[in-house]
Amino acid sequence: MSAAPANVSAPTETGWQRFQRDRTPVIALWFLVGIAALCFSSPLLTALHWLPDYKAQDLALGPVAPGAGHWLGTDLLGRDLLARLLQGGMISISVGLIATAVALLVGVIYGVVAAEIGGRFEDLAMRVVDIVSTLPLTLIVILCTVVFGQNIWMIFLAVGGVSWLTMARIVCTKTRSLKNRQFVEAAVSLGQSRPGIVLRHYLPNLSGTIAVYATLTVPGVMLLEAFVSFLGLGVKSPMTSWGMMIKEGSDVMEQCPWLLIIPSVVFAATLLSLSYLGDGLRDAFDPRTAKK
Amino acid sequence: MFLYVLKRLAEMIPVLLVVVVATFFLAHAVPGGPFDKERPMPAEVKKQVEAYYGLDQPLYVQLGNYIGNLAQGSLGPSMKYPGWSVNQIIGARIPVSVVLGLVSLLIAILVGIPVGVIAASRPNTWMDRVPMGFALIGICVPSFVFGPLLALVFSLQLGWFPPCGWGSASHLVLPALALGLITAAPLARLTRGELMEVYTLDYVRTARAKGVSPMRVRFVHALRNGILPVVTYLGPAAAALVSGSFVVESLFDVPGVGKLFVTAIINRDVPVILGTTLLYAVALLCLNLVADLAKAALDPRTARDRR
Numbered sequence: 001m002s003a004a005p006a007n008v009s010a011p012t013e014t015g016w017q018r019f020q021r022d023r024t025p026v027i028a029l030w031f032l033v034g035i036a037a038l039c040f041s042s043p044l045l046t047a048l049h050w051l052p053d054y055k056a057q058d059l060a061l062g063p064v065a066p067g068a069g070h071w072l073g074t075d076l077l078g079r080d081l082l083a084r085l086l087q088g089g090m091i092s093i094s095v096g097l098i099a100t101a102v103a104l105l106v107g108v109i110y111g112v113v114a115a116e117i118g119g120r121f122e123d124l125a126m127r128v129v130d131i132v133s134t135l136p137l138t139l140i141v142i143l144c145t146v147v148f149g150q151n152i153w154m155i156f157l158a159v160g161g162v163s164w165l166t167m168a169r170i171v172c173t174k175t176r177s178l179k180n181r182q183f184v185e186a187a188v189s190l191g192q193s194r195p196g197i198v199l200r201h202y203l204p205n206l207s208g209t210i211a212v213y214a215t216l217t218v219p220g221v222m223l224l225e226a227f228v229s230f231l232g233l234g235v236k237s238p239m240t241s242w243g244m245m246i247k248e249g250s251d252v253m254e255q256c257p258w259l260l261i262i263p264s265v266v267f268a269a270t271l272l273s274l275s276y277l278g279d280g281l282r283d284a285f286d287p288r289t290a291k292k
Numbered sequence: 293m294f295l296y297v298l299k300r301l302a303e304m305i306p307v308l309l310v311v312v313v314a315t316f317f318l319a320h321a322v323p324g325g326p327f328d329k330e331r332p333m334p335a336e337v338k339k340q341v342e343a344y345y346g347l348d349q350p351l352y353v354q355l356g357n358y359i360g361n362l363a364q365g366s367l368g369p370s371m372k373y374p375g376w377s378v379n380q381i382i383g384a385r386i387p388v389s390v391v392l393g394l395v396s397l398l399i400a401i402l403v404g405i406p407v408g409v410i411a412a413s414r415p416n417t418w419m420d421r422v423p424m425g426f427a428l429i430g431i432c433v434p435s436f437v438f439g440p441l442l443a444l445v446f447s448l449q450l451g452w453f454p455p456c457g458w459g460s461a462s463h464l465v466l467p468a469l470a471l472g473l474i475t476a477a478p479l480a481r482l483t484r485g486e487l488m489e490v491y492t493l494d495y496v497r498t499a500r501a502k503g504v505s506p507m508r509v510r511f512v513h514a515l516r517n518g519i520l521p522v523v524t525y526l527g528p529a530a531a532a533l534v535s536g537s538f539v540v541e542s543l544f545d546v547p548g549v550g551k552l553f554v555t556a557i558i559n560r561d562v563p564v565i566l567g568t569t570l571l572y573a574v575a576l577l578c579l580n581l582v583a584d585l586a587k588a589a590l591d592p593r594t595a596r597d598r599r
Contacts, residue, residue: 131307134527134580136572138535139553143318143565146557223434230436230539231554243436250440250543254448264437271432 015208018284025280028273035270039089046083054083055238063256073258075248084240085263091241092267095156096222096274102160103221104214107167108206112198114168115175126172129165137162141224145233152235159224167213174209175202208285216278219271226267242267297581304577311573312362312566316355319565322557345371358566367567372559378567382549386571388458389541389548392467393533399472400479400529405515405522407476408483412518413510415488423480430477435536439470439543456545467544471536475529482525486518493517516590523587527580534572 020026045051058078066073072081114125141158148154178184178201187197226243228234235241242263249260333341342348346357361368367378407427411420430438443466447455453465490496491514499513500506537550545551549568556564 131303134531134576135307135311136531136534136569136576138538139569139572140314140318142557143315143322143569147318147321219432226434227436227535227539231542233557246437246440250436253440253444257444260440260444264433264441268429268433268437271434272428275428275432 015285019280022280022283025277028276028280031273032270032277035089035266036093039086039093042083042086042090045086051086052080052083054079054087054240056080063252063259065256066258066262072262073256075259076252076256081259081262084245085242085266088240088242088245088263089266089270091152091235091239092222092225092243092270095152095159095225095241096218098156099160099163099221099225100214100217102157103163103167103217104210105164106161107164108171108203108210110164111168111171112175112202112206115172115179116194116198116202118176118179122172122176126169129168133165138224138227142228142231142233145228152239155225155228155234159221159228163217163221163224167210167217170209170213171206174206178202178205212278212282212285215274215281219274219278222271222274242270297585300581300584304574307577308570308573309359312359312570313355315566315569316358317351319562320351320354322560322562345369362570367570368563370561370564372556372561372564378563381564382552382567382571385547385549385552388546389537389550392464392471392541392546392548393530393537395464395468396471396475396533397529399468400475403473404476404479405483405519407480409487409510409515411480412484412487412491413506420484424484427477427480430474431481433474434539435470435474436539436543438474439467439540442466442470443544456543458546463544463546467540467546470540470544471533474536475532479522479525479529482522483518486521487514490514490518520587520591523583523590526583526586527576530579531576534576 042051042054046053056079058074061074061078063076063078064074066081072085074080075084110125110129114122141162144158144161145155148158184197184201187201192200222242225234225241226246229241229243230247232244232247234244237244245263246260246267249256249258249263253260339348346354349357358368365379367382370376370378370381373381407423411423414420443455446452446466453462455466457463487510496509496514499509504513534550537548538554539550540546541548541551542554549571552564553568553572555561556568
């Protein structure tokens with residue numbers, strides 16, 4: 001691999017090898033793995049008493065700037081910011097992953113079915129996607145989360161439920177181009193059923209595209225959740241998410257700027273890494289759409 | 293052309309009906325009502341009030357009444373501000389949001405497109421890398437992070453602009469910058485990407501070969517083609533401005549429609565929730581239509597493809 005000149009890929013090179021040749025997405029991937037591992041191990045760290053409980057208040061202590069006792073300081077109620085940051089990350093990352101899974105499921109089924117039936121049905125289905133995507137979906141998400149009592153699962157569903165449109169469009173276009181390929185024609189002439197063709201031929205060929213756009217959906221979804229939480233309509237206290245922490249920080253940014261700056265930087269860095277990772281994956285696995 | 297616009301406008305009616313029905317049921321399913329206060333109303337009073345707003349009738353009758361009123365252009369009375377109609381409340385706030393939205397869009401266009409053109413003219417030098425780095429950060433930093441940071445630096449530290457409120461031009465600066473610069477980032481990236489492709493086309497080389505000045509090639513010849521996807525992006529950009537305006541208006545205490553929506557949700561003021569949602573839906577659908585028409589005007593090929 002080291003002998004290959006930059007930006008020229010050998011025909012035998014796999015997408016994964018192409019991905020690894022570019023340094024930034026790989027660094028982004030490791031950063032994300034690290035953050036996620038830290039966040040999801042926070043209950044364990046608390047159980048081992050290496051980390052304070054994110055709910056434990058210390059009103060006598062109040063807000064403390066980052067220092068030796070509390071590495072990232074404490075908030076107005078004397079709660080440890082590091083513990084809250086990790087707990088909030090757990091929620092934000094879960095929303096990112098689960099809502100993306102919902103969006104993926106809906107979008108892929110919708111796109112494949114539309115393209116497989118084809119004709120007027122496909123035109124109509126794609127027109128519906130076009131129209132729905134021009135609607136003020138953020139408002140609908142906000143309403144849903146309020147209606148269903150700011151339940152965390154409803155947030156997953158509502159956010160995922162409005163994020164499938166791009167996926168449906170891309171999957172539909174890809175499937176349509178697969179339909180005319182010779183191996184599909186061969187499968188049809190050999191008498192394979194239509195569901196069989198979808199499962200055996202379409203989905204495996206779509207998997208790369210799906211993986212790439214799933215990665216690109218995650219930051220958007222996390223942003224939407226943070227946005228709803230920022231308006232005070234997301235997860236319920238004492239549970240927290242990065243959006244909610246940024247909101248709490250912006251309320252007291254004059255007295256305690258670290259409460260705003262630390263969660264903001266972590267959140268922005270995570271989103272930045274996710275888009276680097278998504279772009280890197282797209283360039284590696286979907287070279288035709290890659291920008292020169 | 294006229295028929296096409298008519299067809300698109302007719303298409304909006306069923307879409308808006310679906311939006312009304314969906315929002316209606318969602319808004320009525322919100323737990324807690326606008327009359328739930330710390331001290332409960334006497335039962336008879338509550339009954340009277342509910343009868344006044346028609347809340348004692350079955351939901352489908354209420355929906356029918358609402359759509360009937362809507363057809364006559366009335367959004368009904370507000371539940372939180374007695375004596376005010378939703379039309380009045382929203383009408384008073386539209387100019388504020390429109391001014392903020394237009395100034396932000398102007399900032400986005402005046403910053404985003406030139407930056408994209410400059411970056412594309414010197415690809416892979418510092419003139420490309422530095423602005424594009426900022427653009428990537430601009431995409432990843434949400435408005436609710438950028439807004440407070442702007443307020444922290446320019447208002448609390450430097451004291452140049454008021455941190456919140458509305459009324460003078462200096463009040464407009466921070467919210468418009470927060471919204472506009474965030475929207476400028478994707479515009480700059482889009483412009484750069486498209487121009488890079490257009491620069492490889494034959495007609496650009498021809499223009500250069502016949503001695504057209506480089507500035508003219510960039511801003512006149514290439515930009516006209518390169519701008520097409522940017523114009524299409526106007527629709528999504530407007531949507532982003534709308535959702536950004538919730539945050540920015542709440543943050544800088546701007547009395548616009550975005551803040552009204554958030555307050556209405558917290559107050560459970562159902563007619564106001566419905567009215568603002570409908571307003572946003574109409575605005576976004578119209579903006580998308582305008583974007584499509586502008587694209588057709590710039591690119592005769594898409595005009596021909598249209599049915």
